[in-house]
Amino acid sequence: MPILETRALNKRFGGLHVTNNVDFALEEGEVHCLIGPNGAGKSTLFRLILGEHAPSSGAILFGGEDITHLKSFQRIHRGMSVKFQVPGIFKALSVRQNLEIAMQRHYEAASLGEEIEKLLAFLNLSADGGRLAGNLSHGQKQWLEIGMAISLKPRLLLLDEPTAGMSPEETHATGEMIKRLNAEGMTVLAVEHDMAFVRQVAHKVTVLHLGRVFAQGTIDDIVADEQVAAIYLGKTTAHETTAHEQKGGLHG
Numbered sequence: 001m002p003i004l005e006t007r008a009l010n011k012r013f014g015g016l017h018v019t020n021n022v023d024f025a026l027e028e029g030e031v032h033c034l035i036g037p038n039g040a041g042k043s044t045l046f047r048l049i050l051g052e053h054a055p056s057s058g059a060i061l062f063g064g065e066d067i068t069h070l071k072s073f074q075r076i077h078r079g080m081s082v083k084f085q086v087p088g089i090f091k092a093l094s095v096r097q098n099l100e101i102a103m104q105r106h107y108e109a110a111s112l113g114e115e116i117e118k119l120l121a122f123l124n125l126s127a128d129g130g131r132l133a134g135n136l137s138h139g140q141k142q143w144l145e146i147g148m149a150i151s152l153k154p155r156l157l158l159l160d161e162p163t164a165g166m167s168p169e170e171t172h173a174t175g176e177m178i179k180r181l182n183a184e185g186m187t188v189l190a191v192e193h194d195m196a197f198v199r200q201v202a203h204k205v206t207v208l209h210l211g212r213v214f215a216q217g218t219i220d221d222i223v224a225d226e227q228v229a230a231i232y233l234g235k236t237t238a239h240e241t242t243a244h245e246q247k248g249g250l251h252g
């Protein structure tokens with residue numbers, strides 16, 4: 001049974017049909033990347049899954065349960081967690097204090113310190129626990145965010161462009177983190193533009209285009225798909241679409 005499923009999911013903003021009859025299934029235990037040209041509807045689908053947008057029609061299931069009408073916090077209680085692109089860390093607090101805030105209600109006081117140190121080590125931030133979060137590098141801030149998102153050991157981790165703005169080395173280190181989390185049992189859905197990262201982590205890739213599922217397969221299937229290449233070059237005539245400005249090409 002898929003851990004997450006959308007059935008005939010639609011979202012319209014006025015006359016704009018941004019999520020168009022999306023049937024999507026995420027299998028438990030996989031790392032799945034959602035790609036597609038700018039404006040394809042990736043963020044909107046993400047926000048629908050999280051409960052930040054209400055769908056116009058269709059259903060969302062998590063662990064087999066219909067969650068279409070649940071609030072975000074109820075979805076989080078059921079085991080979803082998210083890291084958005086914009087950092088939501090407390091800049092004026094230390095790295096350790098940030099993790100403490102995320103974790104304190106969920107761990108016994110006696111084990112909290114040890115859990116935080118374990119997480120700091122996982123995030124390559126052991127030497128930075130006492131630094132103000134606001135003084136971390138961009139990549140380190142993203143890792144702290146990931147740390148806050150995984151601190152409650154979610155069943156499903158949602159990542160919105162986790163490597164945006166990172167160096168190739170930081171991107172690779174982030175990929176290794178995702179692979180370790182996955183090896184320990186976490187299912188991951190990531191919106192991502194960086195194809196090197198997608199190749200590093202993804203078991204499966206879904207391409208969204210004009211709000212629809214356009215293609216699905218392994219990264220090799222997707223990169224070899226000429227129709228996918230065409231939409232990235234803005235050559236599609238499926239709708240009245242103009243060439244999209246790309247942050248990164250398909251072959252990244």
Ligand SMILES: Nc1ncnc2c1ncn2[C@@H]1O[C@H](COP(=O)(O)OP(=O)(O)OP(=O)(O)O)[C@@H](O)[C@H]1O
Binds near residue numbers: 018036039040045
């Ligand atoms: N709240 C909103 N109100 C109206 N239109 C919206 C809203 N959110 C998104 N859209 C429109 O929906 C379309 C899809 O946007 P979305 O952000 O989901 O795409 P995306 O694939 O995530 O793009 P990017 O890769 O640029 O982040 C765009 O045309 C966008 O302008």
